[in-house]
Amino acid sequence: MSPTVLVTGASSGFGAAIARRFAADGTTVIAAARRVERIPAGERIRPVALDVRDADAVRETIGALPAIDVLVNNAGLAKGLEPAQRADLTDWDDMLDTNCRGLVHCTRAVLPGMVARGRGHVINLGSVAGTYPYPGGNTYGATKAFVRQFSLNLRSDLHGTGVRVTCVEPGMCEGTEFSLVRFGGDTDRAAAVYDGMRALTADDIAGTVHWVAAQPPHVNVNTIELMPVAQSAGPFQVHRG
Numbered sequence: 484m485s486p487t488v489l490v491t492g493a494s495s496g497f498g499a500a501i502a503r504r505f506a507a508d509g510t511t512v513i514a515a516a517r518r519v520e521r522i523p524a525g526e527r528i529r530p531v532a533l534d535v536r537d538a539d540a541v542r543e544t545i546g547a548l549p550a551i552d553v554l555v556n557n558a559g560l561a562k563g564l565e566p567a568q569r570a571d572l573t574d575w576d577d578m579l580d581t582n583c584r585g586l587v588h589c590t591r592a593v594l595p596g597m598v599a600r601g602r603g604h605v606i607n608l609g610s611v612a613g614t615y616p617y618p619g620g621n622t623y624g625a626t627k628a629f630v631r632q633f634s635l636n637l638r639s640d641l642h643g644t645g646v647r648v649t650c651v652e653p654g655m656c657e658g659t660e661f662s663l664v665r666f667g668g669d670t671d672r673a674a675a676v677y678d679g680m681r682a683l684t685a686d687d688i689a690g691t692v693h694w695v696a697a698q699p700p701h702v703n704v705n706t707i708e709l710m711p712v713a714q715s716a717g718p719f720q721v722h723r724g
């Protein structure tokens with residue numbers, strides 16, 4: 484029987500590409516997002532309306548689905564790039580609610596079934612922002628550090644169950660709505676982020692997620708970090724005077 488993959492945030496960017504990538508090899512994909520009408524169409528793709536911030540909806544919706552073999556916790560967002568002292572608290576709450584609370588609620592909903600079946604894979608979308616600080620990264624980076632550590636801690640809890648956990652941590656990726664959402668719909672500001680450089684694409688991430696899931700059952704990729712060649716870490720900053 485073909486495996487079933489649940490992808491959150493499948494109406495755009497990575498999530499849509501991941502849904503298409505799994506569907507292309509015959510996997511049944513349950514594709515969740517708020518803008519359900521934007522989820523890619525496909526014979527093997529079943530769209531489901533879900534706001535991961537709504538704990539009751541997550542429990543009820545996932546509880547009514549068939550057995551999930553792979554959960555891709557991709558729904559997430561960055562909002563704002565202001566320094567912490569000027570940042571909008573509602574933006575911070577939105578990132579915490581989506582990237583942290585939403586992700587742990589979706590995970591908690593699938594884990595008992597995976598453990599009972601002795602197999603399953605939770606693949607979380609972290610970010611290089613969870614490891615490397617940058618100005619304005621404040622809460623966004625902290626949510627992704629949470630995702631990374633939650634993933635590693637899950638591995639400890641799931642020891643001996645056969646359930647796998649991976650944190651995929653991309654750097655800059657263009658062609659998604661990530662920067663548009665971060666800058667409140669400002670298309671020029673969003674486009675400027677990728678000006679003059681070659682970033683990763685959603686298909687690069689989908690290929691990585693698919694590869695991670697395709698490893699033999701005895702192999703667990705704990706974390707995988709990927710960046711465009713054009714991006715690397717900078718030096719420490721020193722304030723003088």
Ligand SMILES: NC(=O)c1ccc[n+]([C@@H]2O[C@H](COP(=O)([O-])OP(=O)(O)OC[C@H]3O[C@@H](n4cnc5c(N)ncnc54)[C@H](OP(=O)(O)O)[C@@H]3O)[C@@H](O)[C@H]2O)c1
Pocket residue numbers: 491492493494495496497498515516517518519521533534535536557558559560561581585608609610611652653654655656657659660661662664
């Ligand atoms: N692009 C990058 O450079 C980059 C780098 C590293 C990590 N990431 C991470 O990768 C993931 C996907 O990013 P992306 O670049 O593909 O961004 P995107 O194009 O903006 O896609 C984000 C997806 O998340 C969904 N989403 C947001 N809030 C949601 C909610 N409350 N409930 C359900 N779904 C929700 C959106 O769907 P709806 O609005 O329809 O609900 C959308 O499908 C995010 O976790 C992001 O933090 C992105």
